[in-house]
Amino acid sequence: MFEQPLLKITLVDILEATNNFCKTNIIGDGGFGTVYKATLPGVKTVAVKKLSQAKTQGNREFIAEMETLGKVKHQNLVPLLGYCSFGEEKLLVYEYMVNGSLDLWLRNQSRALDVLDWPKRFKIAIGAARGLAFLHHGFTPHIIHRDIKASNILLDEDFEPKVADFGLARLISACETHVSTDIAGTFGYIPPEYGQSGRSTTRGDVYSFGVILLELVTGKEPTGPDFKEVEGGNLVGWVFQKIKKDQAADVLDPTALSADSKQMMLQVLQIAAVCLSDNPAKRPTMLKVLKFLKGIKDE
Structure with missing residues (x-):
């Protein structure tokens, strides 16, 4: 206490x-x-x-x-x-977080890090959802994060995830009459409605979290050269194209895929798809998302 x-x-x-x-x-x-x-x-x-x-x-x-x-x-x-x-x-x-950011582990450009296996990825999904749900629902006044992305999910020595940079958007917007685009999110994570209204909501955070779930399941970045020639033009678009063609299993990251993990990965993919609904009202709250993820674990 x-x-x-x-x-x-x-x-x-x-x-x-x-x-x-x-x-x-x-x-x-x-x-x-x-x-x-x-x-x-x-x-x-x-x-x-x-x-x-x-x-x-x-x-x-x-x-x-x-x-x-x-x-x-x-x-x-x-x-x-x-x-x-x-x-x-x-x-x-x-x-200070010893294991750096989720972004670092998923990109692993230098190949210096071990591959993040599925149990670790799932632990990160649940922990990050718990942190975000607390910001949205467990604290008054509610805190909208506005910049949820893989580099803002930090990992301690046990790979327990911790959400970083919460509250900073509010700290800064309190002194700016308009919210400039570099603050209200990061390219690839920004929900479609921000283009029209520019207003940040908890449902916008849920969308960005959906992108993180896709990263955990596919191992791919939200935008980038991977999607130059690909239908959909970015990670979200590509995954939805695959789901539409009943090829959801094709998006799963082969480095984390096993007979044991396949079912769970597909379920997390389904949760991500609901978070990424174009209509903010159709997205679940973070408490719901957390419940969905725990439901997978309990099966």
């Missing part, structure tokens, strides 16, 4: 810990800013996110928002440990 209060860290500590924001310490780069690996005195290794300067609000609002976000705690969310606000600089300190 004894919650650790957020650490208020000095800029001097952070400069020292990141070696003056040395490029060699960069472990991630996103729409909200750059992430550095750092070791703070007396604290284990952490991840420091340096927010893009143009996008942050005034000091008081920032601190209030940080204190709120610091209270959002769940086993499937990346813990916010502290922050630093100094002049224009706004920095967030998160727990």
Whole structure:
């Protein structure tokens, strides 16, 4: 019950810990800013996110928002440990995740990592759904993530997934009159309705989560050269074409496919398809999605 209060860290500590924001310490780069690996005195290794300067609000609002976000705690969310606000600089300190992002493991370009087997992928699907359901339903005010993607699902040493960057969209939109496109999601994960309304909803997050389920099942990226010559033009389009032709099994990632996993992979594919409905009202809530996924496990 004894919650650790957020650490208020000095800029001097952070400069020292990141070696003056040395490029060699960069472990991630996103729409909200750059992430550095750092070791703070007396604290284990952490991840420091340096927010893009143009996008942050005034000091008081920032601190209030940080204190709120610091209270959002769940086993499937990346813990916010502290922050630093100094002049224009706004920095967030998160727990460091040893296994990096889901994106890293699925792309595995260097072939340096083991192949993610199906049990691990399924564990990641359920854990990420649990974290997202908590943001949507377990916390008041509800938090819409707005940038759910494979690089925002981080993995600890046991491959337990933790959703990162939650609350940052709100932190930034509070100080921008319009939400610029680079914030409201990442290409390949953006639901079709965002083009018309530009308004973010929990159902938009559900769509993006559907794309992640497709990535786990197919092993493919949401967009990219794979789909240049292919019907559908991207991962979602290609998968729907295959389902329509009764060729759903053709999309399953051969590196994770086995006699044991095939049935489960096809069921997860079905759940993804419901999440990816063009009509937001037809998409399930994240609590429903979590229930569907647990239902597979219990069979």
